[in-house]
Amino acid sequence: MANNKILVIDDTTVVRVKVREMLPPGNxxxxxxxxxxxxxKLIRKEKFSLxxxxxxxxxxxxxxxxxxIQAQPDLxxxxxxxxxxRKEEVTEKISEPFEHFEFLNKPFDQKQLIxxxxxxxxxxxxxxxxxxxxxxxTQNGTNGTNGTLTAQFPNSQAEIDALNQKMAKMQSEIDGxxxxxxxxxxxxxxxxx
Numbered sequence: 489m490a491n492n493k494i495l496v497i498d499d500t501t502v503v504r505v506k507v508r509e510m511l512p513p514g515n516x517x518x519x520x521x522x523x524x525x526x527x528x529k530l531i532r533k534e535k536f537s538l539x540x541x542x543x544x545x546x547x548x549x550x551x552x553x554x555x556x557i558q559a560q561p562d563l564x565x566x567x568x569x570x571x572x573x574r575k576e577e578v579t580e581k582i583s584e585p586f587e588h589f590e591f592l593n594k595p596f597d598q599k600q601l602i603x604x605x606x607x608x609x610x611x612x613x614x615x616x617x618x619x620x621x622x623x624x625x626t627q628n629g630t631n632g633t634n635g636t637l638t639a640q641f642p643n644s645q646a647e648i649d650a651l652n653q654k655m656a657k658m659q660s661e662i663d664g665x666x667x668x669x670x671x672x673x674x675x676x677x678x679x680x681x
Contacts, residue, residue, distance in 0.1 A: 492537040493517045497527030497553065498571065499545055503594065507540060510598040524548030528556055536566055538605060540592075543572040551581050554589075564588070567612035569604050571596075587611065 494516050496507045501522075508518045519534065521527035524545040531539065531553075539557070543550035550570065557563045568589035572578050575593060578586075590608035592600065 491515065493519065493534065494538045494540065495519050495521065495527065495530055495534070495536045496540045497521040497524065497545065497550070498540070498542040499523055500542075503542070503571070507601065510601050522546075524550060524553045528553050531557065531563065538567045538569065538608065540569045540571060543570055543578050554582075558588070565612055567605070567608040569608045587614075 492515055494507075494511070496504045496518060498504050498507075498520075499522050504518075504520045504522075508520075511518065519530055519536075521530055525547040527539075527541070527545070528548060541550050541553055545553070550572075554568075554570065557566070557568065569592050570578055570586070570589050571592045571594055573594040575591065578591060588611060590604045590611060592604040596604075
């Protein structure tokens with residue numbers, strides 16, 4: 489009996505069969521869905537070890553299925569591999585780095601498939617921070633001061649510091665680009681004279 493139940497949601501039969509054939513035999517029970525609606529019904533009915541989700545699907549898009557999964561605390565813990573032949577379709581909706589799922593570019597080979605499954609499993613085990621709401625802070629008798637929130641969410645200060653560093657780096661890159669743009673404009677003006 490297979491100990492890992494995998495759901496492959498893809499409108500292309502070739503991809504669904506390819507995933508089934510590339511997985512090590514005997515370890516996996518693969519269920520298939522040919523559209524987002526069918527896939528979501530199976531997700532709500534069964535408990536899966538892994539969900540492989542195409543981003544462009546009929547009836548209900550992969551983006552909509554992804555949002556449904558993220559809205560359910562018990563489903564968010566399920567390892568997820570998002571598949572697409574065009575990564576930019578995914579990055580238009582979800583910015584990189586992808587923290588809560590692994591991306592698999594189509595077409596793929598067995599090594600890429602296994603690697604993305606392992607990465608998705610690892611990402612699913614990482615703790616997720618719940619959004620901090622003002623109501624939650626005031627219910628706990630605080631006025632929302634940083635010290636109290638840091639005590640309640642110990643990783644938040646490190647995350648804030650990391651974001652501030654990223655913002656400073658981005659600002660310096662923007663400043664550099666502005667300088668380059670000014671130089672290019674000056675050069676073009678000079679050539680037009």
